[in-house]
Amino acid sequence: MPKILHSTTGLIAAGLTLLSCAGCSSEPVASPRSDATLVDVVTIHHAGGQTSTFDGILRPRRDIALGFRTGGRVLALTVQVGDHVRAGQVLARLSRTEAVADSGQARAELAAATAEATRASEAARRATGLDGIGALSAADVRDRALTATAAAAKRDAAHAAFDRSRATLADSVLVAPEDGVVTERAADSGTVVGAGTTIVRLAAGGPEIEVQLPERVRVTRGTMADASFWSAPGLIAEARLRLVGPAVDGALRLRTARFTVLGDVSQIPFNGSATVTLRMADPKATIRVPLTALGAEGPQPHVWSLSTSGDRVHRQPVHLVDLRGDDAIVSGLPDGQRIVASGGDTLSEGQHVVMAGLVTGGN
Structure with missing residues (x-):
């Protein structure tokens, strides 16, 4: 294991002095913008890391059972x-x-009830006021009004029955509620089925891998993983953690996790076996960086990391582990970080820069 050097500032200064002459005769490169500094950039990667592997099952995001x-x-x-x-x-x-016969009967009953309601309503209207001149008794006028009210109620009931028969007719057709893949046919032509019986099962929402994670595994939504499949040994797809169950199993202390598969796995059957490999963050992982990328200002060495947009630099403290030739072994940097490879002594926090080149580095 590399010996940790205690005299960090002196070690970096000595290394920088040895390398300083290499750039003495180089001509300065003109910046394409007057307010920006031209810098060389390197992308660093961890040599290794902690990985955890779990078996899972490829499932659709939504498994929809459809029936009449x-x-x-x-x-x-x-x-x-x-x-x-x-x-x-x-x-x-x-x-x-x-269903068609029932709908026809309901339509006929609605027509009859509507006609009866119209006749009773007109009779009640004609009788209004006749009791005052002695042509009809008050009881007859009242009876005609009540008959009209009852006929209107029967008409409304017949209309509801007709609407129900039309809905039943529409329910004899089963349609897909969303895009998906048919995973099961639970009935055949000629089969008599009850209301709600599953006829077709639909996989919708894209493929996911369901994994049972031990309680001790700490993951957050968005954690990336590599997925492989038993039925296609040569296929490796990227997957992202979508959710982790809020509770653990009482006996096995496991939580259900769902990883969304980002690649094309249409050739893999649902309910097929899969393996998910998590890459866990390791804060002690070391990375090889150019010695010229280190700055020695202050009590702790640092590098200049680029912002997400790539046009600003920020001071990033690191821990110096060892020196190896023209490189330094440091820890404290995330995998895939872009840093300034040289010329950091002229930079300041938040300074605007332009990348002159981008190379890949690491152990």
Whole structure:
């Protein structure tokens, strides 16, 4: 294991003095902008890291069981297992003979009730005031008004029955609620099914890997992982943690986690076995950086890291572990960080820079 050097500032100064002559005769490069400094940039990577591997199962994000709202005999199923369907696409139909007959009867009863209500309403209107001149008794006028009210109620009931029959007719068609893939056909043509019986099962929302994580594993939403699959040994896809269950199993102390698969895994069957490899952050991981990237101002060495946009620099303290030739071994930098490779002694916090070149570094 490399010996940690205690005289950090002196060590860096000595290394920088040896390297300073290499740039004495170089001509300064003109910056493309007057307010920006031209810098060489290096992207650093950890040589290793902590990894944790867990077995999982490839599942759809949503597993939707679809069935008819009413019972009947299945007339036809228009999809097969593995078919990709669109929202609104017809998946199955029930025999509509009885539903059509019921709808026709309800329509006829509505027409009769409407006519009766109209007749009773007109009779009640004509009778209004006749009791005052002795043409009708007050009881007759009242009876005609009550008859009109009852006829209107029967008309409304017949209208509700007709609406219900039309809804039943519409419910004899099963459609896809959203885009997805058919994973199961639970019935065949000619089968008599009840209301709510599963006819077709639909996988929607994209593929995910379900993993049981031990309670001791600390992960956050967005954690990245590599996913491999038993049925396709050569395929490795990137996955991102979408959610972790809020509770653990009482006996096994496991939490259910769901990783969204970012690559194309359409050839992998759902419910197939998968392996998820997490790369855990290791704050003690060391990285090799150019010695010229280190600055010795202050009690702790530092490098200049680039902002997300790549046009500003920020002072990033590091821990010096060892020197190896023209490089330094440091810790305290995240994997994939972009840093200024040289010329950092002229920079200041938040200064605007322009990248002259970008190379990949690391152990």
